[in-house]
Amino acid sequence: MTDYGEEQRNELEAIESIYPDSFTVLSEEPTSFTITVTSDAGENDETVEVTLKFTYVEKYPDEPPLWEIFSQENLEDSDADDILMLLKQQAEENLGMVMIFTLVTAVQEKLNEIIDQIKSRREEEKLRKEMEAEEAEKCAFQGTVVTIENFLSWKAKFEQEMSELKKKCQKEDDQLGKGKLTGKQLFERDHNLDTSDIQFLEDGGNSVEVDESLFQDMDDLDLDEDDPDFNPLDLGSDED
Numbered sequence: 001m002t003d004y005g006e007e008q009r010n011e012l013e014a015i016e017s018i019y020p021d022s023f024t025v026l027s028e029e030p031t032s033f034t035i036t037v038t039s040d041a042g043e044n045d046e047t048v049e050v051t052l053k054f055t056y057v058e059k060y061p062d063e064p065p066l067w068e069i070f071s072q073e074n075l076e077d078s079d080a081d082d083i084l085m086l087l088k089q090q091a092e093e094n095l096g097m098v099m100i101f102t103l104v105t106a107v108q109e110k111l112n113e114i115i116d117q118i119k120s121r122r123e124e125e126k127l128r129k130e131m132e133a134e135e136a137e138k139c140a141f142q143g144t145v146v147t148i149e150n151f152l153s154w155k156a157k158f159e160q161e162m163s164e165l166k167k168k169c170q171k172e173d174d175q176l177g178k179g180k181l182t183g184k185q186l187f188e189r190d191h192n193l194d195t196s197d198i199q200f201l202e203d204g205g206n207s208v209e210v211d212e213s214l215f216q217d218m219d220d221l222d223l224d225e226d227d228p229d230f231n232p233l234d235l236g237s238d239e240d
Contacts, residue, residue, distance in 0.1 A: 039111035049073040064091035
């Protein structure tokens with residue numbers, strides 16, 4: 001007949017010696033204790049940690065112990081659920097044998113996997129942001145690729161803007177034209193314009209004064225107009 005109490009006491013002593021700094025007895029009847037499990041250090045010495053609470057049942061190890069997550073640090077709820085599922089799986093595989101060390105070791109490995117996943121996710125996120133920044137810079141340098149869709153969209157927008165601008169200019173011209181007369185309208189309204197040129201001529205516009213003294217000595221000149229070398233333009237020259 002199996003002495004369950006003896007097996008439980010022996011395992012408890014072994015567990016306390018293996019995890020002296022993280023093992024804490026909560027009660028003796030029933031036997032209940034906690035073990036804190038911490039992952040290896042990740043990026044910037046970051047770790048994830050979970051404190052497991054175990055309680056022996058009367059027929060342990062032929063029946064699995066009770067367990068729960070007593071506390072946790074830097075651990076997502078989804079990861080905590082995975083740990084509980086892992087404990088269930090390991091307990092079923094080790095029925096009939098003391099299993100606390102096996103369960104804690106499995107959780108330790110799981111926490112190391114989680115910290116590696118966190119590091120990997122952060123690296124992927126960093127790489128993604130770098131690629132997005134490079135792509136944005138590339139697009140800014142190359143400009144937008146013209147497609148039929150974006151060209152038609154731009155064309156429709158451009159035509160709408162031009163139509164609005166044309167309407168605005170037409171409206172401004174109409175408003176300006178309300179107070180401005182055309183040349184024909186000015187001529188029809190002011191009859192003085194049709195006599196202005198005549199008045200100008202009568203006031204001296206056709207009067208030309210001639211200095212007759214310039215021609216007083218013309219008779220004294222011996223001019224031979226039949227001379228082939230004669231040039232009236234030479235009369236004013238001082239040469240010869």
